[in-house]
Amino acid sequence: MKFNVKSRGDHDSNILTQKIKNYLKEFELEFNEEEPDIVISVGGDGTLLEAFHQYTHRLEETSFVGVHTGHLGFYADWQPDEVEKLVIHIAKTPYKIVEYPVLEVIIRHHGDQKSERFLALNECTVKSMEGSLVMDIEIKGDLFETFRGDGLCLSTPSGSTAYNKALGGAILHPSLASIQLAEMASINNRVYRTVGSPLVLPQHHTCILKPKNDVDFQVSVDHYSLVQKKVKAIQCRVAEEKVRFARFRPFPFWKRVKESFIAE
Numbered sequence: 001m002k003f004n005v006k007s008r009g010d011h012d013s014n015i016l017t018q019k020i021k022n023y024l025k026e027f028e029l030e031f032n033e034e035e036p037d038i039v040i041s042v043g044g045d046g047t048l049l050e051a052f053h054q055y056t057h058r059l060e061e062t063s064f065v066g067v068h069t070g071h072l073g074f075y076a077d078w079q080p081d082e083v084e085k086l087v088i089h090i091a092k093t094p095y096k097i098v099e100y101p102v103l104e105v106i107i108r109h110h111g112d113q114k115s116e117r118f119l120a121l122n123e124c125t126v127k128s129m130e131g132s133l134v135m136d137i138e139i140k141g142d143l144f145e146t147f148r149g150d151g152l153c154l155s156t157p158s159g160s161t162a163y164n165k166a167l168g169g170a171i172l173h174p175s176l177a178s179i180q181l182a183e184m185a186s187i188n189n190r191v192y193r194t195v196g197s198p199l200v201l202p203q204h205h206t207c208i209l210k211p212k213n214d215v216d217f218q219v220s221v222d223h224y225s226l227v228q229k230k231v232k233a234i235q236c237r238v239a240e241e242k243v244r245f246a247r248f249r250p251f252p253f254w255k256r257v258k259e260s261f262i263a264e
Contacts, residue, residue: 003036003039008069012069039062044069065090074256099243099244125151133149135152137207160180170200180199214230
């Protein structure tokens with residue numbers, strides 16, 4: 001088996017990363033940064049997001065597992081003092097693969113600029129660089145509403161506990177192949193009107209955002225922020241690809257939600 005270990009970069013994470021590398025090599029596993037079968041993320045959820053984006057081109061071949069070295073990570077379910085147990089599991093135990101849906105974002109431009117395609121594990125947000133965001137929202141090819149406000153957030157089920165939750169969106173179980181559209185401070189009065197509630201779209205529904213004015217947009221895909229010019233449309237839907245997590249023990253989604261937001 002080929003593996004890679006990705007560190008958050010702080011002192012404790014780097015030491016733990018080297019320890020994991022040494023342990024796995026002792027079990028005669030191959031360290032391979034280019035084509036790993038499994039990637040161990042050491043840090044927090046941000047580190048695992050970086051690992052995900054590093055290997056979006058081989059999601060069918062690479063699975064992920066997280067060790068958290070700071071606060072409890074939503075994706076990282078192993079603690080530093082469990083590393084030896086984790087290494088033995090990786091080396092000796094056939095692990096279960098759990099797949100979560102991810103978000104596909106395609107940005108199309110006016111003119112000759114090529115379309116850009118991104119995958120998001122958590123969410124994509126769209127904001128105007130000048131004033132309010134004004135966009136037509138189409139669902140399955142039909143105009144649903146014209147949005148005016150601060151911005152829009154499209155999230156995956158696993159990302160529904162992140163920015164989406166702060167915007168009042170629902171928490172969705174990752175077994176639901178869907179995306180969620182949440183508004184940021186929409187303008188609602190006698191002239192302008194939006195539905196005002198988060199929308200959950202199933203796998204076969206595509207959401208297209210079409211700008212109503214010629215301004216630059218700030219589009220974020222997980223932790224990456226991009227300035228987009230001459231945007232014609234932003235297409236969002238459940239991607240054909242899925243992210244794969246290596247599970248060596250039960251790690252129930254609702255237990256993670258409870259530990260992250262409720263448990264003392």
